[in-house]
Amino acid sequence: MASPAYTVYYWQIKGRGEMIRLVLEAAGVAYENKYPKEWATEKASLPFGQLPALLITDPKTKQTTTLAQSAAIVRYLARKYNLVAADPLDFAVADSIFESAVDATNAMIKVVWGTPEAEKPAALEKFNTEVLPSFIKAHTAFLEKNGNKGIYVGNKLTYVELTIFNIINELNTLIPDAITAKTAPALWKVRETVANHDKIKAYLASPRLHSK
Numbered sequence: 001m002a003s004p005a006y007t008v009y010y011w012q013i014k015g016r017g018e019m020i021r022l023v024l025e026a027a028g029v030a031y032e033n034k035y036p037k038e039w040a041t042e043k044a045s046l047p048f049g050q051l052p053a054l055l056i057t058d059p060k061t062k063q064t065t066t067l068a069q070s071a072a073i074v075r076y077l078a079r080k081y082n083l084v085a086a087d088p089l090d091f092a093v094a095d096s097i098f099e100s101a102v103d104a105t106n107a108m109i110k111v112v113w114g115t116p117e118a119e120k121p122a123a124l125e126k127f128n129t130e131v132l133p134s135f136i137k138a139h140t141a142f143l144e145k146n147g148n149k150g151i152y153v154g155n156k157l158t159y160v161e162l163t164i165f166n167i168i169n170e171l172n173t174l175i176p177d178a179i180t181a182k183t184a185p186a187l188w189k190v191r192e193t194v195a196n197h198d199k200i201k202a203y204l205a206s207p208r209l210h211s212k
Contacts, residue, residue, distance in 0.1 A: 006031040007055035009046075009066075013209050014170070016070045016105075017052040022162040022194075023074055026202040027081035071102055078159035085153050094153045094160045096143055101163050102136045105170070112174060128175065136184045139164070141185040150193030157197060167196035 006024060008016045009018030012035045013111050024031045034055070036042050043049045047068040054073045067073050075095075078084045085091045107127060115123045142152050168191045171178040181188040194200055203209060 003059070005028065005051055005057040005059060007034045008052065009036075009052065009055055010052040011035060011078050012210065013212055014166070015052075018170075018210070019159075019163045019166045020052055020070060020073050021078065021208075023077045023081070023083060023159050023204075025208075026083060026157070026162055027077065029077075029081060035120060038043060038113060043191045051198075068178050071098070074098075074163065080105070081155070083162070085156065085158060087131055087154075090153045093142075097139070097152050100135070100138060100176050101160070101167055104131065105167055107131050108167075108171065108174065113146060124175075128178075132171075132175075132178060136179070136187060140184065140186040143190065148186055148189065150189040152190075157193065159188050161190050161194050162200075165200075175197045 003093075006029065008017055008020050008024070009032055010033070012033075021031070036051070039207045045066075046053055047066060052068075052070050052073065053066045054077075055064050056067060060103070067076060075084075082211075085094050094166075109119065111123045112129050140150075143150075146154070147150060150161070151157060151178065164187065168187060172180075177183065178192075179187050
């Protein structure tokens with residue numbers, strides 16, 4: 001049975017679209033990127049009027065389903081391509097970690113894009129002294145409980161590690177050295193685990209990777 005054709009519909013940046021691309025890359029599944037050209041017109045065609053979205057085209061019927069919301073898209077692809085924990089409880093624990101990562105991403109985006117310039121220094125200070133340390137502490141506890149091997153649950157790389165990889169990269173772009181081998185060794189090991197995955201390593205060296 002032929003696989004669906006996937007199109008990641010997002011801006012020409014990494015952002016929220018990148019964790020979708022990472023899951024597809026880790027699964028070895030082909031996809032295309034689509035970038036908005038006339039956004040004021042195009043947004044009306046989307047379920048919630050926002051990006052990212054995943055366009056899923058059935059190879060048989062040629063019908064396309066538009067799936068919205070980045071977390072829902074990531075879960076769908078991860079389940080479909082076996083990038084999830086097999087045990088239901090393990091999946092739930094891993095998914096709670098994923099949700100906390102989404103929360104951290106939202107907090108970071110709010111500081112960068114949703115805060116007036118005059119208030120940004122204070123918001124950034126709060127993120128650095130409250131949100132980030134709490135995030136590192138909680139995630140380190142999960143990783144240490146699982147043997148500190150760069151995987152959160154069990155022995156299998158899943159969408160959770162891929163998401164964390166993306167968050168670490170984004171954080172370090174916005175806040176230099178926010179998460180490093182020195183400041184958060186357990187989390188840094190997750191980044192290394194993903195970066196050394198054969199398919200991800202190939203992706204990072206390919207022209208498919210967005211520069212920003």
